[in-house]
Amino acid sequence: MTEALSVTEFQKIIRTLSDAHVEFIVVGGVAAIAHGSARLTRDVDVVYSRTDANIRSLVNALEHRQPYLRGAPKGLPFTWDAETIRMGLNFTLTTSLGPIDLLGEVTGGGGYDALRPHAVMLEVFGRQCLVLDLPWLIKVKRAAGRPKDIEAIAELEALLEIRDSGRF
């Protein structure tokens, strides 16, 4: 039988990362919604800083949230620790709060330091968070070149046009 879906705890995910002082930039669907997108998303995508201190903060933030590789068979020897994060780069995870994509780098945008100048500080679920700005969100989505993103890119570009028309 298909398992029932559980609700993604967007608020808790953002607060968990933020309260643990993780340096991250919100990208993907949640960033698009922050900029006005009308599309729905189920996961939280963030680009995290790869410094040792930040990796430790990330490990601490999620260690009690059962992080595991999304789509991987059960029982793999996956250990959530700093070493695992250092050895890898991008992690698509399931957690007890919902799906989280932790990205060390994104195609067309690079890592945290490269994206930082193109992020804006917004209040997301009661926390001040860095969110990738709209032109760069479009840029990285375009660079990813995934057919499934075409509609989303079209919507983001329409948003940019409306915003730049001076009405908002």
Place this chain on the structure above:
Amino acid sequence: MAKVPNIIPVTDLRQDAAAALKRLKSSQQPVVITQRGRPAAVLLSVEEYERAEQERQLLRRIARGEKEVAAGRGFDLAVALKEPETVHGAERKIPGDPELPRNPVIEAYKKDIDRTLLVENLRKTVPERMADLVSHERFAVEMRNAMIKREAKIKRKRSR
């Protein structure tokens, strides 16, 4: 079952055009105007007309694309997305970011974007948009789970 078409004789239209428009609005269906008992014209709302025009343009583009592909002048989707200038040639820019050239594939999709929803969202604050995300996601999960439950029930019935 097919819907019964909305029909108005041209004489009725002449006598009371406002009523015909009211009927068009309330039924949200095209109204067929008949003359001497035969269909002579179709009355459409502006929204319906614009939607049909957009669809026609999109179909025309698709047909043109198919012709180009058949003539060996097509482009791979991945190329079209990553290198729009290869496909489009012209360097039209997107407002707000001079580094983003327009992409013909995305432009075709953009025509169908409901901008009224976007304008509505832009009027909201970021926390309000986030609150919407939470409630919409809860609703979507609720609906999906209701469907899963229903499918399981049907399977159980069949297996008996």
